Amino acid sequence: MSQTTEQLYASDVGDILENSLLGNRPDKEGCLRLLESDDAHLIGLAAAHITKKKFGNRASFVNNIILNYTNVCVTDCKFCAFYRSPGSDDAYTLTLDQIESRVKTAWDMFKITQVLIQGGHNPNLRIEYYEDAFRLIQEKFPKIGIHGLSASEIDMIARVEKSSTREILSRLKAAGLQSVPGAGAEILVDSVKDVISPKKISSVDWLRIMEEAHEIGLPASATMMYGHVENNEDIVDHFFKIAKLQEKTNGFMAFIPWNFEPNNTLMQQENIVQYGTGGAQLLKMIAISRLVFDGLIPHIQSSWLTNGIGMAQLALQYGADDFGGTLIGEEVVSCTGARSTELTDKIIIDAINQIGYKAVERDNFYNPVYSL
Secondary structure, X not given: OOHHHHHHHHOOOHHHHHHHHOOOXXXXXXXXXXXXXXXXXXXXXXXXXXXXXXXXXXXXXXXXXXXXOEOEOOOOOOOOOOXXXXXXXXXXXXXXXXXXXXXXXXXXXXXXXXXXXXXXXXXXXXXXXHHHHHHHHHHHOOOOXXXXXXXXXXXXXXXXXXXXXXXXHHHHHHHOXXXXXXXXXXXXXXXXXXXXXXXXXXXXXXXXXXXXXXXXXXXXXXXXXXXXXXXXXXXXXXXXXXXXXXXXXXXXXXXXXXEOOOOOOHHHHOOOOOOOOOHHHHHHHHHHHHHHHOOOOOEEEOOOOOOHHHHHHHHOOOOOOEEEEOOXXXXXXXXXXXXXXXOOXXXXXXXXXXXXXXXXXXXXXXXXXXXX
16 A cells, blocks of 8 residues: 555545545535645645646746736725725826837737736726727737736726626627636625625626626636635635536636735734735645646646745645746735735746746647747
8 A cells, every 4th residue: 555545544535535536526515624624735645646647747837917007996905905096196097008018018028928907996997998908919919918807897897888798898809808817706705705895796796707708708717815704615615606607618717726915905904814824725725726626627826926936836736737927017916015026937937947847838828839
């Protein structure tokens, strides 16, 4: 009997992991047991085994920038250190010329293949602003994919335009939008959202908008922001709401769990959350994500942005297969003061190679661009 087999038999979640290795995803009760287990290393071993069967020792990343086009926001999320109210002295909205300049600089310097476009919920911006920005990028930089606008931003545009979210998505796709990031999900349980983001769209609306995006041919990523006021049952609900939609639409390309960073947020000021959950919890979330979404959502992202490069290297050994993006120019997480969020492709490639993996640059749709 091998040492790993002995560990499986001895573990409080050995039966779940054994089933996972046979290709059977854990049910809700099994997912809860995984979350409550202290055997994170063994969970990680099982997740890593499943990931290596699919991807070998390859780890992908995307060479991109994040374009935070405005910090003006009326949603007032307690977990956000980035937003500014309309009329604030340090509020901004980028002009089309500024957007072109930033994308051109990134293309000239780094040959990016994706621009990730996200900002605040700005009631002063009409849909034409987004359409003009997307057309500009598509026409002047045709090799750059546009991955942009969370479900909650789509909802904001629809309310400004007094239109349906499906119509907004259709118009944005026609203007050049290629895929939708998963931001705005947080935890898909409204009792949690009522505490951390009471003005943001409900769980049902997030899922509905994502379903609409999938139905018109806009694939997406799904996210989970944990480590604030949620409990393990809430996390299970979040996982299985996303799994249910994926079983229906097959529209999610990747899942990204990331931990809440409380620095400089209202949640820290109000003493709701003082500290982030740290790296050990990230590794456990990465591993469980792989087990829950095995055969459903192909890619699990390492979430280096809130945890740093070293934790991302470990995440690749706990079930992640994608490092994430270079994210040059990121402003949202950096507003927490937690760490620098500048990262070039060379640093990512070196980090992947350091742990014996092969770096593969990918495009907007997780297709390989270069093997490095």
